[in-house]
Amino acid sequence: MKKKISLHKLFITTIVGSIIVTSFFIGVFWIFDVKSKMKSTIEITQELYKKEKKEMLKHKISSIKNYINKIRKNEKQKFIKNLKDKLSLRYNVAMTLYNVNKNRKNQELKHEFLSFLKVEGNINDDIYCFVIDKKTNKTLFKGFNCIPKNIKEGFIETTCNGEKMIGYAKTFKPLNWLFVYLSSLNRIEERIKQNIVKYLTNYRYGEKKHGYIFISKLLNINGGDCFAKAIVNPNKPEMVGKCMSDKIKDANGRFYRKMYLRDLGKQGYSLLEYNYKVPHSNENGLKLSYMEIYKPYNWIIGTGYYLKDLKKDYLEAIENKFKRNLPQRIATIIIITFIAISVLLILYAILTRTIRSDIETLHNFFVNYKKSKRIDTKKIKTTDIEKIANQINDITQKIEIYSLEIERLLKSYKNLVKYxxxxxxxxxxxxxxxxxxxxxxxxxxxxxxxxxxxxxxxxxxxxxxxxxxxxxxxxxxxxxxxxxxxxxxxxxxxxxxxxxxxxxxxxxxxxxxxxxxxITDSILLYRKSEKEKEKLKKFINVINTGVLVLNEDGSVVYINDIAKQILEIDEMFNLEDIYIVLGLKNWGIITGNIKIINEGQNGCKNCNVSITTKTDSEKWLDMSVGSIEMNKEKLYVVSFYDVTERYKKEKEVEYVAFHDSLTNLYNRRFFKEEVRRMFNKRSYPLTIITYDLNGLKIINDAMGHQKGDFAIKKLAQILLAEARASDVVARIGGDEFAVVMPNTTEKGALKYIERVNKKIERFNKKSDFFLSASYGYAVQEGQYPNLKEFFSTADANMYKNKYSTHRKEIIKKVMESVKSEKIKLPKELFDRYN
Missing domain, CATH: 3.30.450.20 (PAS domain)
Structure with a gap:
C-alpha cells in the first residue's frame, strides 16, 4: 500500500525544502550573477580593447601612408636638387671651355661645344641631356630619342614619347643655348617604390614586434583569380610576386578577400576579422585587419592584430577584482539565507494552526454529506481554502443538477431505444x-x-x-x-x-x-419499379420510333429494337457504340437538352441531326428529348426516326431552287441574295463583273438551239473555272452572266477578265464557231449607296464594251464561223447583222 504523508510532515518537508531550494537558488543566482557580470565586463572590456586596436590599426596605416608620401616628396626634391647641381657643374665646365676658345670663329666654337657634349653624353641611364638653340628652337643635341616640347628655363615637367619627364633647364648665354637635363618620372617612382618596399618588408612594431605591414598591387577591384599581386608580406614571404585569388577561404570558410575587396570598392577602406596564419607559427588565429587603397601606386596597404592575445591583456585585472569582492558576496548570501529561514519558520507556526482547522471543516463535510447540504464557509479562516470550499459547493450543486439530467436522459434514451x-x-x-x-x-x-x-x-x-x-x-x-x-x-x-x-x-x-x-417497403417498391420498367420497355418496343432511355448520370440504360436498326447496332451491342455512332456533337446536343430540362425548360423537339453508322452511311434523324419520372427516379427519353430520304429530297428541291438547270451555275435569285449579303464593309472592296454572250441569236438561227446551249454552257464553264472558291458565278439571263468577287480590287478584276479572255481564245482555235462575250465591271469601296446603282454601273460598262467600235468585227467573225456548205444563211440574216 502506498505510504501516506500527514499535513504536519508535509509542512515540515515544505519548510525544509524551501530553505534548501532558497539557498540553492540564491547560490545559483549568485554564480550566474557573477558569471553574467564577468561576461558583461569581459565583453565591454573586449569591445573597448577592440575599438582601441581598430583605432591603432587605422593610425598605423595612416602613418605608413604619410611616410610613403614624405619619402616620395623628399626623394623627388632630392633628385631635382641633384639634377640642378649636375646641370650647374656641366654649365661651369662649358663656360670654362668657352672662355678658352672664345677667340675662335663662332661656327668653329659651336662645333667644338657640340663635340664636347657628344663626348660627355648623358650623365647616366636615368638623366638625359638636351641642347636647344633658343633662337631657332632647334634641338642641337639629344641624349634620348625624343624632342621635348615647351621647354623653359628652370624646373620643368614635360612628356617625351608619351612618358612623363621632369628636369631642369639653364640658358648658356654666350651661345644663347638652352642646356636641359631630363629624367623619367616613372623610373624615379620605381626607385622610390623599391626603397619603400625594402623598408616596409623589414618594418615591425609593437612590444613583441609581431606587428607588420602587408602590401599588394591591385589589378582588378572586382576580384578574380589574379585580382592583385603580393608586394610585401613578412608573414608569408613565399607569396611575394604571386597572384592573389579571391576564391581563397579562411579557416571558417569565409571568402575574406571578396569581403575586403567589396569594402575597398565602396568606401576605399576595409576593417575585417578573419582567421589567418599566426607569425612564427603554423597555426591560424583570429585576426583584425585594416586596409586602405593607396591611389598613387594603386596599392592595398594593410596591417593587423591577432585577437587571441586579447584576453591576456585584461583577464588578470578582472580576476583580481573578483577575488577582492568574493568575501563580501559570501557574507551577503549567508545573511540572506538566515533571514529567509527565520521568516519561513515563523510563517509555518502561524499557518499550521489555521490550515488544520479549515481542513477539518472540509473533512467533516465529505464525511457527513447529505443531498443539498453545503460547506459553511463562515467557519473557514484561510482565504484560499475558502475559495476551495466555494468551488466544492459549486461543483456539488452542478453534480446534483447533472445527476438529475442524466437520470432524465437515461430514461428518455431507454424509451427511445425501446420504441x-x-x-x-x-x-x-x-x-x-x-x-x-x-x-x-x-x-x-x-x-x-x-x-x-x-x-x-x-x-x-x-x-x-x-x-x-x-x-x-x-x-x-x-x-x-x-x-x-x-x-x-x-x-x-x-x-x-x-x-x-x-x-x-x-x-x-x-x-x-x-x-x-x-426494408420490406423498399423491397416491394423496387419490385414494383422493375415491373413498371418492364411495361415501359414493352411499350417502347411496340412504337415505330427509335428510343434511348438515360438515367440521371447520363448513362444509357435501355435501347429499343427500332433504335438498334436505325443506328445499325447488333444484339450484342456495347453502350460505347451508341456514343460513337451518335458522335460527340450529337451527344453534346442530348446532354445539353438534359441540362435544359433540369433547369425547368422544354427539351429539343424535332431537331435534325446527322450520324455516321458503322457501315459509314450518313443518316439524318428527327430527334426529340424529354423526361419522365418513375418511382421517384428521373429518366430521360431520347426519341428519333430516320428522315434521310426526306432530307435528300429537300436538298434536291433546294438545289433546283437556287441553280440554273442548263449550266448548273447559281441562278439570278440566289445571286441577288448573295450580293445583298456581301454588300457590307467586311467584303470591301467588292467587285461585280457582268458578261453578255455575243452573237447567241446568230448561232441559234444558223446552227440550232442545241449549239447555242453549248455556247452558253462553254462560257459558264470558263467563268467558273477561273473564279475563286469565295466568288459567286451565276447565270442571270438567257445570255447574261455575272460574277461577284468579295475583297477584290480593280486590279484583281482585270486579271480575272484577262484569264477568261485567254481561255476563250484557246477555245476558238479548236471550235467550229466563234465564242465571244462582252463584259463590264464595277468596284464598290463605299461610293455606291445601294445595290441597284452598283449593279447598274457594271451593266452600263458591259453595254459600252458590247457596242464599242469592235462590235461589227466580232459579229462578222461569228457569222463567218457559222458559214458552211451545209448551212446557207438567208439574205435577210446577213442584211440584219451587216
Missing amino acids: MPDCLILYEKKGDEIVVKDANKCIEDYLLKEHKNENIVGENISKVFTKVPYLTQKIKEVFATQSVIETDYHVDKNGQKHYFSCIAYPLNENECVSVAKD
Missing part, C-alpha cells in the same frame, strides 16, 4: 455461451413467439432466434472475428414476409450489438 422502429439487441459473451443482455420492443413484434423482451434477457441466442437461426451464426462470427458484419434476412409474420437489413458490430471482446432495419 425505435429498428430492432436493437445487445449481446454478452459468458464463457462459451452468448446471451441477450438487452433488447427493444421491435424484437417482441418480429422475432419472439411466446416471450416478451424482458423474458429473453439472459437467454442464449440460439433459443431466442428460433425464427432466424441464420442470425445466430452471424453473431458468433462477430465475436470470433471482432469485425463488422452486414447481412439480410426475412421473417414470416401473419402469413407475410418481412425483410430486414442487419448490421452487427463488436463493442469490446465480451459485448456486441446488432441493429436490424425493416
